[in-house]
Structures are given as C-alpha cells and as structure tokens.
Amino acid sequence: MNGLGRLEAAVMDVLWGSPESLRVRDVLERLAPERNLAYTTVMTVLENLHRKGWVVREREGRAYWYEPATTREEAAAQAMRRVLDAMDDPEGALLHFARSASDREAAALRRALDRRRRRR
Amino acid sequence: MSFAGALLLGALLVAWAAPLALNRVAAGRHDPLAGVIGWIVTIVGVVSTFAVGSVLLLLPGHRHEGALGDLGHDCWDLFGHHVSHRLQVLMGAAGVAAVVISLIRFARASSTSLRSRRRDHGAHVDLIGVITPSDAGQPGVLWLDDPAPFAYSLRGRPPLVVASTGLRAMPVAQQDAVMCHEVAHLRGRHHLLVALTQDLSEALPIVPLFRHAPVAMRQLVELAADAAAASAFGRPAVRAALLAVDSGHHPRQALAVASRDVPLRLRRLAQSERPDGWLRRAGARAAAVVTSAVTPPVVGLGTFVVAIAVACPAA
Numbered sequence: 001m002n003g004l005g006r007l008e009a010a011v012m013d014v015l016w017g018s019p020e021s022l023r024v025r026d027v028l029e030r031l032a033p034e035r036n037l038a039y040t041t042v043m044t045v046l047e048n049l050h051r052k053g054w055v056v057r058e059r060e061g062r063a064y065w066y067e068p069a070t071t072r073e074e075a076a077a078q079a080m081r082r083v084l085d086a087m088d089d090p091e092g093a094l095l096h097f098a099r100s101a102s103d104r105e106a107a108a109l110r111r112a113l114d115r116r117r118r119r120r
Numbered sequence: 121m122s123f124a125g126a127l128l129l130g131a132l133l134v135a136w137a138a139p140l141a142l143n144r145v146a147a148g149r150h151d152p153l154a155g156v157i158g159w160i161v162t163i164v165g166v167v168s169t170f171a172v173g174s175v176l177l178l179l180p181g182h183r184h185e186g187a188l189g190d191l192g193h194d195c196w197d198l199f200g201h202h203v204s205h206r207l208q209v210l211m212g213a214a215g216v217a218a219v220v221i222s223l224i225r226f227a228r229a230s231s232t233s234l235r236s237r238r239r240d241h242g243a244h245v246d247l248i249g250v251i252t253p254s255d256a257g258q259p260g261v262l263w264l265d266d267p268a269p270f271a272y273s274l275r276g277r278p279p280l281v282v283a284s285t286g287l288r289a290m291p292v293a294q295q296d297a298v299m300c301h302e303v304a305h306l307r308g309r310h311h312l313l314v315a316l317t318q319d320l321s322e323a324l325p326i327v328p329l330f331r332h333a334p335v336a337m338r339q340l341v342e343l344a345a346d347a348a349a350a351s352a353f354g355r356p357a358v359r360a361a362l363l364a365v366d367s368g369h370h371p372r373q374a375l376a377v378a379s380r381d382v383p384l385r386l387r388r389l390a391q392s393e394r395p396d397g398w399l400r401r402a403g404a405r406a407a408a409v410v411t412s413a414v415t416p417p418v419v420g421l422g423t424f425v426v427a428i429a430v431a432c433p434a435a
Binding site: 003004005006007008009010012013072075076079080082083085086087 | 238239240241242243244245246247248249250251253254256257258264369370371372
C-alpha cells in the first residue's frame, strides 16, 4: 500500500461510499462525469488497487465485483500508523498522540489494550 | 612527484582541511546560499580533482607534462627520490579504485535512503487519499489532528507540507512564516541537498569533508528557509514561530521547522542588519563557486611548488 494516486483515491472513495460491491462499469458511472474517463482506465486503476491490496474482488460470470479490503476508518488508521512509523522517534510520537487523544479515543485505546492483554 | 600527484595531494588536503574553512564562513553573517554553493562545489571539486589526478597517473605518457612537471622530476631525481613509473601507476590504480568503490558505496546509501523516503512519502500520500480523496496527488498541506504545533515538509511527487492543527492556534503571521519556511525548503530543493550530503557521509565517513557536510547543509538550508520566511513575514514572526513550534515529530527524511540549530537561527534573526542587496549576494555566490572550484588543484600545485622550492632551491 503505497502512494495512493489521485484517480485511485477517487475510485476508493466511490467504493467506500457504496454499500455493495461494484463492477468496473458501476465505478465508472459513479465517478464524477466531468472526468470523462475511459472504461479501460477505470479497469486498470481497479487492477492496480487490487495488486496493491486496497480492494478485493470476486468473479461472477465475466465480470469482477470489487469492494474495499478495509473500511475507510481502518484504512485511515493504517495510513496514520504508517505516518507515525515514519517519525524519527515513533515511540515518542505515539505517546504524544496518545496524550493528545480525546476521552473517547483514550477509552477505545484502553479497551484495545485490555483485549490484547487478555489474549496473551 | 608530478602534476598528477599534485592534484591527488591537493584533493586530499582540501578534503581534510575544507570543513574548518567552510564552517567558519557559515558561522559568519553570510548569505546561506553562498555557503550551500561553497560546500557543493568543494565536494565536486575534490572528487573530480582526485579522479583526474588518479587517471593522469595511469596514462602512459603522463610524465611529460611541461616545464613544471620536468622541474619536479629533475629536482626529485637530483635528490635520489626518483619515483618509479611503476609506483605512480600503482598510486593511480589505487586512486581510481577508491573512486569506484566510493561511487558504489554512495549508490548503495542513496538507494537505501530513497526507499525510506518513498515509504514515508507514500504513507502521507495514502493518508491524504483516504481522508480527502479530492486532494490526492496534488501538492498541498496535510493537516494532522494534534494540539502540539509542528510542521515539516517532504520531497516527492507531489511535494507535501505536513502541519498539525495545533499550528492554527498561533497568530496568523507566525503560521504564514512557518508555511513560507517549509515552502522555501521545497522550492530550494533543500531535501535533495541534505539527502545527497547525508548519503555521501554514509558512503565515506572517513573523509572529513563528507562527514561534516550533512550537518552543515542542514544548518544552511534552515538559515536559507528562515531568511525566505523573514523577508516575506518579518523577522519577529519567524523568531516567535521558531520558539512556539514543537521540535519533536517529523520523519527522518523531512525538514521540520524547528528541529535544528534553533539558538543559532534565533541569533541570526535577532541581528537587525539590512539584508544584502542582490548584487552583493550574486557576488558572494559567484565568489563561492570560483573559490571552491579552484581550491583543490591550486592547493595541490602550490604545495608541489613549495616542496620543490624548499627541497631543491638549485633546480
């Protein structure tokens, strides 16, 4: 998962905004019409997203049905995690972000850590 | 000893002695860009002087180099210091091998740092793509939700400025100064300059010129970006911003607004002298190019001539 391009981000936005999985032509219809994209362009973008692990797909008849590999929230959290990993001092950055978390975020963090402890 | 040997000697002398001189220039109130030019041209000058010297030693006819070379040979021969042709070829081969090995080590260090830069940049680009898809692939500002004020910039396609929402609590002039500082880093290709010198120092830490270059370069680009921000939003705004922002969080490959040399930069911003005019700045930069470029060969030849004069005044 690296370097989500402009078109890739737009396609992911469409997939995250849809309750069910979509075919290439569905994605093409839902993308802003002023973009004036070719079918093959969207197909290539979806194939790239599949290769990079952003989407999963299932074959039904002659067409693939695509859906996001994770929810938008999970993807945002993963990307944020990688931004934190990039920091010169990831531990310090993590503690810093933990300190700056809201009460609700802190409670969620505590629950997650509890679950982790019980699993061990 | 020959002209080629003098070049090798000059390159080595400058590689060991130049950091002192260059740092002294940077410590003065000089145009930071002249300092950047000084370092880069000195590095290129040393490497090329050393490479040319080594190759000349290997060339079959290199001993016939005109009056100066003949004088040197006559002198050394007179004193029984005849440097055999075989020894000179050996020195040349060692020099060329050193250049090739250094280039390989430099390429390796560059590819490692490039990979880590791509990974860090990609993480930020992904975050933008997920949270604000319409901004994906565009140069712009990624706002991270954090009460501590900090900012950094990342080289890549697209170039990015990353800022925390905590920055917005600062007065507008200071926010603008911080943004201007980061944009100056991106416009001036400061990340590239720092990365190149960093890779060089990792490839050849034994050479003082290369070892000291990344620290000096980081300092100079910060001074340059401060100067850009100060000329647009005033020295007081940049000073206040430097004191207010958090120096903590930024990726290794990023240039963060207050991560380095803050005391020196505050001092520099406190000096209320008028900035140099364009003519003075252009003059300083031209002088930096010429001085840095000619120093390695001139030092080598000078040492050579002095050695002859001292060792055999009769020649």
